[in-house]
Amino acid sequence: MPEKRGSAFYALAAFFALFVLFLYGPTLTILVLSFQGPEGGLTFPLQGLSLHWYRVLWEGVGVVDIWAAFRRSLRLSLVVMVLTTVIALAAGYAYRRRFRGQDLLFHLTIASLIVPSIVVSLGIALQFRLIDDGVKALGEALEIGWVAENFATTMGLFTSGLGAHLTWTLPFGLLIMFAVFNRFPGELEEAGRDLGGSPRQVFLHVVLPIIAPSLIGVALFGFTLSWDEIARSSQALGDLNTLPLELQGLTTTVTTPEIYALGTLTTGVSALVIGLAFASFALWRRYRARRA
């Protein structure tokens, strides 16, 4: 807007720079401190540089099997990522036309985003507890031996846990799809239809190629939001915890830079996924440009 950079610009730019420092500074601090020497502690100064704490981490943190949690989280996040992308895409596309209950569904989605996570988590835990009680009662009534002997709970990573994560990732997915379709050139769809394309063909050959890069964004949100989720998982996972929950537990017990190594590693996975998303985005654009 301003023709000449005024003092307001420099004041705001300085404020912005401080804000970025505030955002990234602390994380960079633990990145540096994770390479602390074996004698070093949780704070500066650095007592030499080493990979010592990564080695300790590799061998496992005390009683917690951190690598099992790591693998669990990775599996769950990948499933959440795929489901979020597919479900949000389908629902977002549905909103290009009118359907019964569209306002209700939209308000439910927004509600799912803004109802406090602890309430959602508690609700899912209660629901599955009631289902468990139902299964046990049914097993007793019908005298099914398997239920009495083997049945423990229906709660788990890919039942209640997956559902809890989807209530968090899907609203973001749908909102991104809205933003995408609001800017979508509708004439192209019409042209496709006028040329005799079936709804399926129009979707596959017109719509999908145009919105593909945005789907990378939805997938990115799906993965990272699930990878770091704590509040909604907290009550809804059953016995086995995800990585962030284990990490949260470790904050009170671990007093060595090992926790920084774990933190750096976890952030590294997020950074890697963000990087992959941007790389695929760039590749996609190059591919389109070459074809055009």
Add this chain to the structure above:
Amino acid sequence: MSSSPPEAAASTGRAALLQAAPLALVLAGFFVLPLLATAVVSFWDYTEYSLVPAVTLRNYREMFEGCLTFGPDWPCTTVRTYLSTLKFCLLVWGFTLVIGFTVAYFLAFHLRSDTTRTALFLLCTAPFLTSNVIRMISWIPLLGREGAVNRSLIALKITDQPLDWLLFSDFSVVLAFVHLYTLFVTVPVFNSLMRIDRRLIEAARDAGASGWQILWHVIIPLARPGIVIGSIFVIVLVMGDFVTIGVMGGQQIASVGKVIQVQMSYLQFPAAAAQAVVLLALVLLIIVALTRAVDIRREL
């Protein structure tokens, strides 16, 4: 064409319904039913190891025990917890609003190139995709008794004792919240600011308005939807929090979310459910008060 227009409309309506169905099913199964279960169970009784499906007001009565008699014990635990949580809400809301707006304003109005704008916007939002807990523990090496801040303060002779209130305190809780949630204000406000017709600002300037007048009378009113959406996010996130207050408060500070979590760990499910119902009711009241009809869909 094979089908007449009404038939075609009906069939695309059906197709749309099918496409929306997975989302509807997930929300029905993992959001609506759980909330209903919570509401129902909040009226149930319980023993040490099981739920007793008999309608009772016990959970609500116990929750508000002593809250209505203004004796020497007032405020009761529940009211105290809510007041403490609301205090964090107000503080965090204030800080995130001012910082988030300033950042969004800089991005929207003071950058000439769209590429720079996009790059800086992504720079501000990328931390959202990393772990909250890790961003919290990142403050430990800075704020601890032996931390960088205390060392610097002592080295500069500003204090001779390390400051205790930097970490595991109200201060560190608010700091971490602001650190985590400012972008929930920045993003929707930025979105609103980018939609403002720049000619309005030209017009205001031509009419002789000063920079502050333009900000106060033109930009902020037009940014209202973004401000409201951001405020809802921040307030709701803080109201229901137990992770940040737990980690940054050294597990010593009470919050509504923490009460629910503790009751869950003692298997007092109906009591936790009653807490959740009251929390949800309060949050909804706040949201209704804040919105008065901002159509979120038009803001995207």
